[in-house]
Amino acid sequence: MGRKPQDNPQLDMTPMIDVVFELIIFFVVTIKQEDIFSKLNVNRPAPASSKSESDNDEPCKIEVGKNARNKNQGVYVINGKEMKLSEVDEYLKTTVAGKSKKPEETPIVIRCENQSPHKALVDLLDRCYKYRLFSLSVFSM
Amino acid sequence: MGRKPQENPQLDMTPMIDVVFELIIFFVVTLTESQKKDETIELEDGQHGVVLTPEEFPPDHMQIDIASRDKDGNYLKKGRISMGDRTLTKADLKDQIKLRKDRYGHEFPIFIRADFATRHETVREVMDACAEMGIWQMSIMAVSEDKTHGDSRKHLMKLKGKE
Numbered sequence: 001m002g003r004k005p006q007d008n009p010q011l012d013m014t015p016m017i018d019v020v021f022e023l024i025i026f027f028v029v030t031i032k033q034e035d036i037f038s039k040l041n042v043n044r045p046a047p048a049s050s051k052s053e054s055d056n057d058e059p060c061k062i063e064v065g066k067n068a069r070n071k072n073q074g075v076y077v078i079n080g081k082e083m084k085l086s087e088v089d090e091y092l093k094t095t096v097a098g099k100s101k102k103p104e105e106t107p108i109v110i111r112c113e114n115q116s117p118h119k120a121l122v123d124l125l126d127r128c129y130k131y132r133l134f135s136l137s138v139f140s141m
Numbered sequence: 142m143g144r145k146p147q148e149n150p151q152l153d154m155t156p157m158i159d160v161v162f163e164l165i166i167f168f169v170v171t172l173t174e175s176q177k178k179d180e181t182i183e184l185e186d187g188q189h190g191v192v193l194t195p196e197e198f199p200p201d202h203m204q205i206d207i208a209s210r211d212k213d214g215n216y217l218k219k220g221r222i223s224m225g226d227r228t229l230t231k232a233d234l235k236d237q238i239k240l241r242k243d244r245y246g247h248e249f250p251i252f253i254r255a256d257f258a259t260r261h262e263t264v265r266e267v268m269d270a271c272a273e274m275g276i277w278q279m280s281i282m283a284v285s286e287d288k289t290h291g292d293s294r295k296h297l298m299k300l301k302g303k304e
Binding site: 026112127129 | 152193260261277
């Protein structure tokens with residue numbers, strides 16, 4: 001009954017499966033998932049104009065400085081009182097966003113010290129966004 | 142019932158595998174090309190910000206990178222401002238903004254992508270450059286969902302704190 005192999009071939013799946021596994025491993029190892037980004041919109045007022053500060057609502061002023069003990073951590077100053085990020089969070093929640101009818105429009109003025117780490121500023125902006133305080137101005141000093 | 146060999150041929154996988162490998166090479170090359178960016182920059186977390194997936198970046202946006210480390214991971218005295226692969230001085234940056242402004246008008250978005258450990262000084266330089274060119278609104282980039290670095294950032298923070 002000598003059949004020729006071509007007549008009724010059994011498709012050998014083994015090499016294909018091998019290749020597919022190779023591919024899976026290759027992609028699992030090499031593919032790097034992209035971060036999902038977020039953006040925090042800020043205003044940079046003109047250096048000379050301090051006029052915008054005196055408009056409508058009383059602005060909430062927050063200072064960002066560097067931490068004397070750990071230069072990678074920031075420190076926040078509100079009304080002359082030093083605060084940690086968790087305290088600022090609480091302050092924004094109860095005092096600023098809580099008392100304002102339109103938190104989106106409450107001006108927040110952030111003064112940032114030259115030597116403060118960027119992390120401190122981003123953390124603060126993020127907290128402002130958390131309580132829908134979107135009117136953010138960043139000054140430098 | 143003499144069948145012709147063509148009716149039931151042995152499927153030859155070789156060209157298919159060749160093609161698959163071609164495809165792999167193609168995608169690997171194009172992927173790495175599109176991911177060319179300063180890998181030393183690690184953004185701070187900002188889960189509450191406006192979420193922006195890589196596809197959602199507006200085509201006319203201008204991204205300014207600020208790195209605090211060089212390619213070998215050593216901390217720089219002063220942050221390095223760059224766009225694409227080019228390092229820029231403040232004057233260069235102003236020129237670039239001016240070029241953009243001539244092309245897209247006043248309203249194009251500026252994204253500042255600054256490493257979490259950069260001093261505000263350098264960020265300030267970028268913000269001042271924008272403000273001096275008449276652009277008052279800018280966005281500071283953060284990470285909404287961290288998929289690449291995970292805990293490495295916290296590790297780095299500890300390392301740097303010890304210095």
